[in-house]
Amino acid sequence: MIYQAYQMLADLIAPLQAATDDAAASCAASPMLASGPAFAREWCALLEWSSLVRLRHERPPFDIPAVRGNGASGASGARVAVSEEVVLATPFCSLLHFRRDTTPGQPRVLLIAPLAGHFASLLRATTATMLADHDVYLTDWHNARDIPLSCGSFGFDDFVAQLISLLGWLGPGTHVVAVCQPAVATLAAVALMAEDRDPALPRSMTLMAGPIDTRINPTRINALAVRTPLAWFEANLIDTVPARFEGAMRRVYPGFVQVCAFLSMNLDRHIASLIQAYQYKLDGETAKAEAIRAFYTDYFSTMDLPAEFYLETVSRVFQQHALPRGCLTVAGRRVDLRAIRHTALLTVEGENDDICAVGQTEAAQELCSALRPNLKSHYVQTGVGHYGVFAGRRWATQIYPLLRKLIHETEQRCVEAAQPVHG
Known part of the structure; x- marks a missing residue:
């Protein structure tokens, strides 16, 4: 094995x-x-x-001791200390809060990291940049090899349910940012919350380099998934955790393979x-x-994925294209993206992305057909590949200002909507 x-x-x-x-x-x-x-x-x-x-199998530290805060105009201000705190823990995920020694009141953001073979620390630069203007929480997914079998399974539906639960815990007024693979689950979670009129429905949703519709400009990864039977993935890529670890005998997609x-x-x-x-x-x-x-x-820091989550993601997202075809179900409920009417949407892509090609994330714009045009925006960053969408100079100087603007304008609309009408 x-x-x-x-x-x-x-x-x-x-x-x-x-x-x-x-x-x-x-x-x-x-x-x-x-x-x-x-x-x-x-x-x-x-x-x-x-x-x-x-290869290593533990999450590296985020090591963000301080960030430079921004003023209302975006100008750099004084450096403020940052401390990292687990505010909610489940068997498969910890919700990290990057608490800053500064006056509260900045927009609250849930940053959703991929569960795709790397630890959430891959979003260190994303987190550090956003901390200048936002109160940032992040999904720190656990290495499946360290999760005992007694904790049960964790599939695609569980991933969506976890996101809804975290947003519910954070409460109304949260903005959500999904990087890469969780874009599909995030879109599904927001649609279900909108349909349920959940008070914790996010005010805005940013999807960055996510595989919303991989039929568009398919990459080598997309083509491999389509032409390869799911049984092949299960037979050749799924294995069991060795006996020496807490998750012994759990079926996983090993991170080192990914x-x-x-x-x-x-x-x-x-x-x-x-x-x-x-x-x-x-x-x-x-x-x-x-x-x-x-x-x-x-x-080079790798984490194992629960086998059921990996296989269901391959099947639903990359083979069936269930979300763009309108046939994605979560816990028996069909996901209807037309239910999204009030959550502002920003989609971001990288011109040279060979993992999630141009057009695949933008597909969310058309799928969210009930969302007013003034609540939708799309941006393609020239000269960057997949990782350049959420890390590096162009992320910090060109992409992030657009995300910050979306959140700021959304917050302003909410404030204006809450003002009493006189006359």
Whole structure:
């Protein structure tokens, strides 16, 4: 079995990895080595690079000690401290609150991270940017290998129910931002809440690089899902967690399989990026090297997915295209996107996205046919791929201002609507 074989190999090389980590830490702690002769600097850079390129199975820390707050005009203000707090925990997810030492009152945002093989820390830059203007909560999905079988299963319907539950706990006035894979579940959750006239219905919904309709400009991933029977995915990609972990015998889609698949799609680009980080380290360009190191620390941190959630997502989203065809059901209820009438919608795509192509997220605009045109907006960011939609310079300087504007204008409309009418 692939998981058992992988774990055996990981155990065999663990002592070597530990020794490499210790040596890399010694180099980092010794300024003389880091700034010494060429051979010493090359050795230190090689050790750091070797320490980086490996799979890990725990979430890296968010490490957002402070952010620079923005004024009403968007101008940068003083730095404010940030503390991370779990405010609600379920077996499969923790709701993180990034609490800031500042006056409350900024719009509340639920940032929905993907459950797709990486930890929520992949949205570190997204979170840090949004904290300047918003009260941010985030879904921190748990590694399925650490969830005991006694906690039950977790499928697509459970994912949607979890989102509705979290929004209900946060209460009225929340804005929701879904990144990549959870866009479909988020759209379904909002539609069901709208149909139920749920008081916690989000005021706005931003869907970023999400697979709403993968029939549009299908990528290699989309094409593979369509032409491959679901039984193949179950037979070849699903395995059981080894006995040594809390989730022993739970059926999962191993995160290391997902990450290896992503790596294979753009292997040359990843190798070039890692070599560039090595060169930056040698040249003393610390900030550039650190940016690449930070990305790959998250990229190589993998988490397992519950098998039922993975298979149901492949089937409903990528094979049946159930949501855009109007036949998606959640817990026996058909999802009717025409029920969404008051939640403002922003969809964002990346011009060069090879995971979720241009047009796939925008499809939500037409599907939400009962939403007034002034409550809908769409944006395509030129020059970025999938990760550039929610991290990096263009996210911070071009995409985020649009998201902030949407939330601000939505808040303003709600304030005006609540004003008493005189005369």
